[in-house]
Amino acid sequence: MPCLIEHAKKTSASLPNWIQSEQQLAEKRIKSIPFPNSKQEYWKYLPIEKLREINFNSVKDTISPDLLVSRYQSLIKNKSHKIFLSNGKIIKIDESLNSIVKTYQFSDCDELSEKFISALKKPRLLDPFFYSLNSRMLVDGLLLEVPEGSSIDHPIHIINLGSSNTASISSPRLIIRVAPNSKVKLIEEFFDLNSSDSLTNTVTQIKIEDNSNVNHDRIVNINPDNYHFGQITFDLCENAHLHSNSLALGGKITRVDLSVDLNKKGSECDLKGLYLCKGETIADHHTAIFHNSEHTKSSELYRGIINDKGLGVFNGKVVVSESISQISATQHNNNLLLSELASANTKPELQIYSDDVRCAHGATVGQLDSESLFYLRSRGIAEQQAQMLLIKGFIEEILSKNYQLTDNEFVTTSLGIKGN
Amino acid sequence: MLSIKNLHANVANNEILKGLNLEINAGEVHAIMGPNGSGKSTLSHIIAGKSGYTVTKGTANFNGESILDLSPEERANSGIFLAFQYPVEIPGVNNIYMLREALNSKKRSSGEKELSAAEFLKFVKQKVKTLGLKNSLLNRPVNDGFSGGEKKRNEIFQMSVLEPSLAILDETDSGLDIDALKIVSDGVNLLRKDDRAFIIVTHYQRLLDYIVPDFVHVLHDGKIVKSGDKNLAKELEVKGYDWLKSERKD
Numbered sequence: 001m002p003c004l005i006e007h008a009k010k011t012s013a014s015l016p017n018w019i020q021s022e023q024q025l026a027e028k029r030i031k032s033i034p035f036p037n038s039k040q041e042y043w044k045y046l047p048i049e050k051l052r053e054i055n056f057n058s059v060k061d062t063i064s065p066d067l068l069v070s071r072y073q074s075l076i077k078n079k080s081h082k083i084f085l086s087n088g089k090i091i092k093i094d095e096s097l098n099s100i101v102k103t104y105q106f107s108d109c110d111e112l113s114e115k116f117i118s119a120l121k122k123p124r125l126l127d128p129f130f131y132s133l134n135s136r137m138l139v140d141g142l143l144l145e146v147p148e149g150s151s152i153d154h155p156i157h158i159i160n161l162g163s164s165n166t167a168s169i170s171s172p173r174l175i176i177r178v179a180p181n182s183k184v185k186l187i188e189e190f191f192d193l194n195s196s197d198s199l200t201n202t203v204t205q206i207k208i209e210d211n212s213n214v215n216h217d218r219i220v221n222i223n224p225d226n227y228h229f230g231q232i233t234f235d236l237c238e239n240a241h242l243h244s245n246s247l248a249l250g251g252k253i254t255r256v257d258l259s260v261d262l263n264k265k266g267s268e269c270d271l272k273g274l275y276l277c278k279g280e281t282i283a284d285h286h287t288a289i290f291h292n293s294e295h296t297k298s299s300e301l302y303r304g305i306i307n308d309k310g311l312g313v314f315n316g317k318v319v320v321s322e323s324i325s326q327i328s329a330t331q332h333n334n335n336l337l338l339s340e341l342a343s344a345n346t347k348p349e350l351q352i353y354s355d356d357v358r359c360a361h362g363a364t365v366g367q368l369d370s371e372s373l374f375y376l377r378s379r380g381i382a383e384q385q386a387q388m389l390l391i392k393g394f395i396e397e398i399l400s401k402n403y404q405l406t407d408n409e410f411v412t413t414s415l416g417i418k419g420n
Numbered sequence: 421m422l423s424i425k426n427l428h429a430n431v432a433n434n435e436i437l438k439g440l441n442l443e444i445n446a447g448e449v450h451a452i453m454g455p456n457g458s459g460k461s462t463l464s465h466i467i468a469g470k471s472g473y474t475v476t477k478g479t480a481n482f483n484g485e486s487i488l489d490l491s492p493e494e495r496a497n498s499g500i501f502l503a504f505q506y507p508v509e510i511p512g513v514n515n516i517y518m519l520r521e522a523l524n525s526k527k528r529s530s531g532e533k534e535l536s537a538a539e540f541l542k543f544v545k546q547k548v549k550t551l552g553l554k555n556s557l558l559n560r561p562v563n564d565g566f567s568g569g570e571k572k573r574n575e576i577f578q579m580s581v582l583e584p585s586l587a588i589l590d591e592t593d594s595g596l597d598i599d600a601l602k603i604v605s606d607g608v609n610l611l612r613k614d615d616r617a618f619i620i621v622t623h624y625q626r627l628l629d630y631i632v633p634d635f636v637h638v639l640h641d642g643k644i645v646k647s648g649d650k651n652l653a654k655e656l657e658v659k660g661y662d663w664l665k666s667e668r669k670d
Contacts, residue, residue, distance in 0.1 A: 370471075375508040377491065378470075378501075378502050379525075385525070390513070392512065393510055396512030
């Protein structure tokens with residue numbers, strides 16, 4: 001019996017009934033689903049079997065919350081309203097948030113309001129195994145509600161601090177409801193304090209109601225020895241707009257499953273992503289966009305830079321069923337390999353059964369262009385700096401309008417290259 | 421300034437330059453003409469230090485020093501500039517950002533003080549004005565989405581910022597309409613100075629109506645087969661290149 005599953009059974013928490021019934025359901029599911037393996041199409045390219053061997057422990061952090069928080073280093077330069085979480089539990093929250101949004105811990109909610117139930121019950125199960133594992137192993141979670149008609153200046157910044165225990169597994173869960181006619185910027189960040197072979201298996205469910213506009217930045221900034229499995233689902237109502245940016249830095253395996261349901265007329269999403277790999281790190285994004293209604297629009301651009309023996313994986317699914325008309329969908333994925341042993345696998349998966357669709361897609365895997373390098377060097381720019389300029393140029397389109405990052409130092413650090 | 425002697429060079433084991441000699445002094449404008457495949461672009465690339473060429477024999481000295489073992493950036497920083505026949509598009513990198521890197525690299529290599537962002541902006545705006553270009557050129561990504569004429573103007577603009585002592589224009593006239601040709605030529609003429617030399621590589625004599633050369637050389641089969649003044653270009657325009665080929669066989 002794999003350790004991971006064995007472990008799932010042992011976990012228990014004194015949580016309200018609604019979440020306990022979720023957990024029981026999850027336990028049943030785990031029993032009926034085989035452990036994922038890389039022979040399955042959905043897990044291809046990922047040495048997922050590795051995880052089976054690891055004897056994960058539950059989190060028993062003895063470090064004080066203040067010390068945990070003090071060790072966090074932000075990539076974001078802008079002012080934000082911060083919430084610090086450790087394994088689903090709030091350890092610090094900015095007071096400024098109280099007047100802006102409502103936050104609840106799962107453990108404090110004896111009952112879940114109808115609105116949240118709909119966010120919880122309608123997850124697009126991209127991967128039932130890790131989703132169920134998260135439910136089963138919940139210690140606590142966060143509910144966040146953005147009230148109707150909100151317009152929030154500074155981002156709401158949710159920082160999940162990984163455990164410092166060796167080989168521990170944490171299961172953060174976040175449910176967000178953005179009520180109608182609101183505008184909000186959310187940053188969800190996963191930050192590890194040290195190298196501990198730990199696994200963070202996280203689920204986030206976000207419901208965006210009518211006429212609301214959400215910018216969601218997701219940042220995985222973890223140590224190359226740790227694992228991150230993240231599932232995130234967006235549920236969009238009428239005229240709801242989503243800008244999603246996913247940044248993956250580090251991680252022995254960072255796997256992000258992101259899905260968007262465009263449920264009603266006028267709902268739109270723009271997905272952007274960037275993954276940087278060095279050493280033997282792996283970044284795997286599986287995205288899925290479901291056009292469930294006519295007059296919906298999606299665009300997607302993911303880029304990856306892979307150095308050393310790293311591996312980048314991108315799988316982008318777009319689904320338009322037969323009866324749905326007036327759809328626009330674009331998808332692009334570009335990969336830049338910086339070393340001979342670096343690799344990238346990219347797969348567009350367009351399931352379009354309707355005729356009334358405007359769709360464009362493209363995928364590339366390549367190296368730095370030697371003509372461009374010569375051009376810059378012929379202007380007097382040293383080779384290393386010329387490479388850095390081209391790398392910056394490659395990611396500019398993704399970074400410029402989205403993240404509000406302190407500087408580009410994380411690029412050189414994440415790729416293990418020199419430059420400025 | 422530039423002294424090339426008996427230069428032989430290969431591309432993938434094909435000999436392209438077969439004993440080329442060229443002497444260029446400060447302040448001179450040399451036109452290099454010749455039919456397709458004669459080695460014109462190879463010569464430009466070898467002077468600028470592009471990889472993929474093997475020099476098998478001969479020397480190329482710039483201000484008395486051999487340049488053949490120098491990297492492209494070392495050559496650029498010593499004062500050589502190549503205006504590309506096909507300027508490369510680099511999306512995501514601003515023109516002004518790239519140029520500041522370039523100019524400061526040059527300043528670093530010669531031990532001069534680097535320019536701050538503000539100083540540099542002032543400096544380039546003056547250049548833009550002198551050449552009659554638009555300020556918007558500065559903040560656009562390098563050549564990205566530029567028309568053929570805009571790309572060539574950008575090359576001349578970069579040249580004006582980097583102030584080389586030897587500028588090589590590799591078929592700058594290719595793909596230009598007559599108006600763009602005039603603008604580019606005016607730019608080059610503005611940059612003509614006593615201490616700056618030009619090599620104008622071109623197919624046609626048309627460009628030389630606007631940029632009047634001191635010397636015209638005809639490159640054929642990897643060698644300079646005839647040299648003269650600006651009238652040689654006119655002669656070529658009338659007679660074509662064939663008479664030179666047959667003359668050589670005789």
